Structures are given as C-alpha cells and as structure tokens.
Amino acid sequence: MDRFTTELLILAVYLLLGPFLYVGIINRVKALWCGRKGYPLLQLLHDVIKLFRKGEVFSTTTTGVFIIAPVIAFGAVLFSALVVPGPAGTSVLSFEGDYLFFAYALSLAKFAGIIGAMDTGSSFEGMGASREASYTSLVEPAYMIVITTAVYATGFLSFQDILMVIQGSKAWSLAAGVPIIAALVIMLLAEGCRVPVDDPKTHLELTMIHEVMILDNSGPGLALINYTAGLKLCVIGSLIASVSIPVGISGWLYALLFFAIVAASAVLVGIIESLNARVRMSHVPQFVFTMISGAVLVLSISFLTIFGGAK
C-alpha cells in the first residue's frame, strides 16, 4: 500500500468511528466525574445501528423537505470534514478559499436542520430552530475574523497551508495561538450544542435547542442526525488539533499527537459539562460573543505583528 492509500484509509476509519468515540469519551468523562461507571464508549454506535434497522414515522404535515433535511446536513458536514486537515496533516479536498467553503458547508448543515424542524409545523421545533439560528449566528463573524486574519498574516489561501504556518514557531503564531484555540473551543461548544450553550441531556422541551429540533425524527433520519452531530464535534476537534501541533512533526508522530489532541478536546468538553450548568437562555449570546472578543484579540495581535513591529 502506498502512502496516499494508507492516509486515506486512516482518515476513513477516523471519520467513521471518531464521532462515536468522541461522544463516548465526553459521556465517559462525565460519568467518571460523578462516580458512575458510564455506558460503553461505543454506545452511540449501537444506538445508530439500532435506529438504522428501524422504520421511520412521518407526520402528515411534513413534506419531502423533512425527509431530505438530515441527508443534506450529513453531506454538508462530511464535505467540511474533508476540507479540514486530517490525521496525516493534509486535507483530502484542498483548494484556494476552502476556509470559506468550510464555513458555508457548516451553515448549509444548520440551514437544513432548521428547515427540517420548521417543516414539521410544531411550535416547539420552530422555537428550537429560532434559538439555534440566533445563537450560532454569532459564531460566524468570529470565525471569519479569525480565519481571514490568519489568511492575511500567512498569505496562503487554503486550510492546509494556513494551519501549517500557524503551527510555525514564530512569536506571532504562539501569541495569536492562545486566543485562536480559545475561540475554537467556544465554537466547538456552540456549534456542537454542548453545555454552556445547550444541554444534550435536558428533558424539558422549553429549555432545549438542538434536541427540540429533532423531536419528530425517527429511525434512519434520527440516526443520521446523531452521527452528524458527533461528526461536527470531531471536525472542529480536528481543527483545534491542526492549529496546535507544532511545525516540523510529521508521519506517525503527527497522527498520534493529532488523535491525542482530539481526544483531549473531548475530555475538555466533558470536564466543562461536569463543572458547569448551562447558562440562562438570555446569557447564551453573551457566552458566544466571547468568541468575537477572542477574535478581536487575534486580529489586534496580528495587526501589531505585521504593521506595528512586534516580533
């Protein structure tokens, strides 16, 4: 097997099993923190397989939009996963401007989720959709500030090259790396619907965001949505890993570090969920806005480095 095939195989296994393990690690950390044993690491995989074997029930008010929405969301997130550098340090799809493609692929997934929820005609799901749209809309400007700053500072136009330069050991990368990683962690929590923003374990429809949008989904549709949610966490975890691994490391060591950092981000999410209650609905925009503050910090640092003579 040549190098390319090996890399592709590792990436395929990562994208197939990673999301289940990611959610499994989060739940295991939460369980251990409470002194419980916790369910198996691959419980989500068993759930998804079980759901795929079942039939699907559709409400009479739904149309084809409801059926196709989970598939569109899954496809969009899968493509965004192909753009982000994987365990080998290279992306499968790499072209100029793919960082914009990444942002809009994630937005398309969100849009599909929202129209799917609106299509059911349920007021609960409309409420969840409106919350999802208003809270995560604050993530996008912050992401844009961070990434376009990195594009300007590095002079490259695709994820793979930008992230390689961020990993470099220049003073700029180290100083800017702190707020970049902080911003990405907030993006992980907001986009992945994890605790300070949304509680995946909540049982009350009025306090749900992501969970209330999928109340009407069942069978394969629900399985696909669950897998997509895990995949989204995994993709942003990969982004964090790619940003934080120093330049000069390659091959198996890179892959090892990559998996270690993705797993560490899952542990971090678990710890955050164990230590914090979700914030009040009215305080969620404030939490997500912190990401914009981090982005402004990145912008200012880069501006000073490029024009202000800081080395």
Next chain:
Amino acid sequence: MIADIAVVLFGVTLLYVSTAGMIESYIKMLTVQGLLLFVIALFSLTEYNVGGIIFVAAETLLLKAIIIPLFLRKTVRENNVVREIEPYITNFHSILIETLILGAGFAAAYFAATSGGGVKPFSFGIAVSSVLTGLFIIISRKKLLTHVMGYMVIENGIFLMSLAVAAELPVLVSLGVSMDILIGVLLAGIFINRIRSAFDNQDIDQLTRLKD
C-alpha cells in the same frame, strides 16, 4: 516568547473579569494576574541580578497573588458582603464594551510602536486595555469592594506598562506602584468598614442620600 503568551493570557483575564458574576471570581482573577505579571516580568528582564528578581517576586507573587487576595477574602467574609457583583449594565454590554476597549488598547499600541521609542506593542496594548478595564469596572459596578478591585486592575495595568515602556524594570516606579496598591487596599478596607458601620450595606446607591 513565553512573555508574549503570558501577556495574551493577561488580556484573556481582562475579558473574564468583565463578565464574571461573583466576587470570588474577581479575587481568583487578581491572583492569576499577579502570577502572570511575575512570569512577564521574569522573562522581560534584560539583566538578571538577585535583588531585582527577589523584589519582583515579592511584589507580584507575594503581594499581588497571596496577600491581597487573602485580605480581600477576609473583608468579604467579615463584612458579609453580597457575593454577587451587581453591575449597572448587563453582562452582554460589558463584554461588548470590553471588546472595544481591547481594540482601542491595541490601536494605541500601534501608534506608540510605529512612532518609535522602543515600546513593546503587545504589553503596551494590554496595559492600556487593563487601565481602561479598571476604569470601566469602577464606573459600572455598584459595590465599593468591586471599585477597589477595579483600582487594582488599573495598578496591574500600570505595572505592565512599566515593563512595556522600559526594557529593564525601573525599581523606583515599581516600588511606588506596590506601595500605592498596599495603601489603596488598606485605606479602602478601613473605608469599607466605616461605611459598614454607618450604613447597613456597602452599596454606593446609598451614598446619594449624603447631603452637606
């Protein structure tokens, strides 16, 4: 390089201070700021002499990170201060303003750095933001104790600025700053105690009743 990371982390503590909801978080953040200032000072020194390092350690580690937080905790405990921060404006507006302050601080650093004079831009930008953040905390929070903490954020900013402007630590400036902090906190403590004996709580809303 390590100093740069510490400076950026100092900026992150400013963001945290502007949104934190409990007095305990403020005290913790002041401790963290003291530790970060020690790291920054240690890595910014151009020449190492034992006296200078001992002095910096005493000022940042001992005073800023241990004695003052202990004193503040004691004040909170003995005066039964309400544990929440009680701001005048919502946290969302706080973080909005804090973001603008960070931007403004870095803009100031840009002009300072491009006009020459050997200013360190990162430290200078965060120092200016820190001073402005302290002022912002003082004008936007109700309790007297949080005013004292805002004052201490300003002091930390001035300490950072003394590191940013001159390459080596000007001992006299630091001495003045650290004395300022100690006297300020002690005075404020006495002041808070007197207010407490005069009014039932230390809310400065009560001060509007004062007439001459």
